[in-house]
Amino acid sequence: MSAAPLLSVENLDIAMRLPDGGRLPIVKDLSLTLQAGDTLGIVGESGSGKSLLSLAVMGLLPPAAIASGRILLEGRDLMALDDDGMSQVRGRRIGMIFQEPMTALNPAMTVGDQIAEGLVRHEKLSWKAAREAAVDLLDRVRIPDPRARARAYPHQMSGGQRQRVGIAIAVAMRPALMIADEPTTALDVTVQAEVLEILDDLCAREGMALMLISHDLGVIARMCARTLVLYAGRRMEEGDTRGVLTEPMNPYTRGLLRAVPRRRVDGAPLDTIPGTVPGFARLPEGCVFSDRCGDVVAACRAGEPAWTQPRPNRGVRCIRAQQEMPA
Structure with missing residues (x-):
């Protein structure tokens, strides 16, 4: 008998309320499953509903959105939880890496404190212990001189370093599911490869399932066992x-x-x-x-x-x- 899936999205519909009182359907009858430790890539052009799906799983849909169906995580219906219930799931059981780390990080807090914050809230660590854990997490995501960098603010770090901070925040409490929404879009090719290697290593080491959203089919081919195409x-x-x-x-x-994109020796358009x-x-x-x-x-x-x-x-x-x- 196969194990129950870690994540099960069942007949998910998402619509947006219109000013005239009507509804505009966006996502229609979407279902998927993800086993513990599995990797699922989600691809499609902009406007296909990829990010909206991830926000639905995180319970972060905009106020105008109306969702129906079921989203089960470890058998628990996330759509039946209130805000307090979902706040206990985010970070603890589901981590998320956002597309643009500069807007995802708080510019007024050091990166060390941003990593430590979730550990203080959910794991009840003291700030001193949580800051030590943050230094260790920065080391695990391969940021040089992690103790010094923990005292830095986001604007003092490169784009690749900020994305590694985002990964450190997402894995801090060892969630069962990691959602990565275009985690390498804003990075150059060399840094992109390093970030993907870190993400792959952490998911394998911690046994996390990965839902990876990307426009890059090469990234999906490298990282994901299964692929879902949305339009x-x-x-x-x-x-x-x-x-x-x-x-x-x-x-x-x-x-x-x-x-x-491929190399074309004949000069033909893409x-x-x-x-x-x-x-x-x-x-x-x-x-x-x-x-x-x-x-x-x-x-x-x-x-x-x-x-x-x-x-x-x-x-x-x-x-x-x-x-x-x-x-």
Whole structure:
């Protein structure tokens, strides 16, 4: 019998309240599971709902958002918790690394105190003990001279060092689940590789599950065992990362892979997906990707495709993919 998943998102819908009293659906019928120690990559263009999903798991959706469905962490329904209940989960059971560390960190506090704060609140350590633990955490994320750097403010550190501070804060209480939302976007390639290595090492050492959100398919291929592709708030494809990236079933996934920058000796322009992600108030009829898809047929516009699982641990939402499946 397989173990119960660490995280289970069941039929999650997220809509935004409009000034006229209406609702604008954003995320629709999204489900996923994540086992303890597993790694899941979430990809898709900006506006696909990736960050909104992570905020829903953290209980940090904006006030205008209306969510339904269930988000179970270790069997506990997070959507049934009040603010006090979620504050006990954040940091302790779920850690989060944000995309831009300069805005995620408090400019008026030393980085050491920002790491120590959660340990004082949740672990009931004294400030002296928590500050010592912060120095150790800075050392673990490979910041040179950690005792001196613990007394620094965020503006006194480089972008790569600030992101390492963000990782130190996220892992301080050894959460069961780590969510990393574009953790390397603002970093140069060399620093990006170092940060990913640190994150990979810490997750493996602590046995944490990782949900990694990224535009970079190379990062996903390196870090994640499974991949979920989102578009316009819908699941488009999911499966083991190797299968999704080498044998994509959804035209949107194929478009993302073609658009990965490559060296071109012939001077030809880079491949792109035509058009842009539509606003949620202007989604096309039927398949949400139909207006940009080169494989569209009349059936694609007749109704939104159902989510199907053509084989174990592989799912897809696509009329054409369903038609091409063996009977």
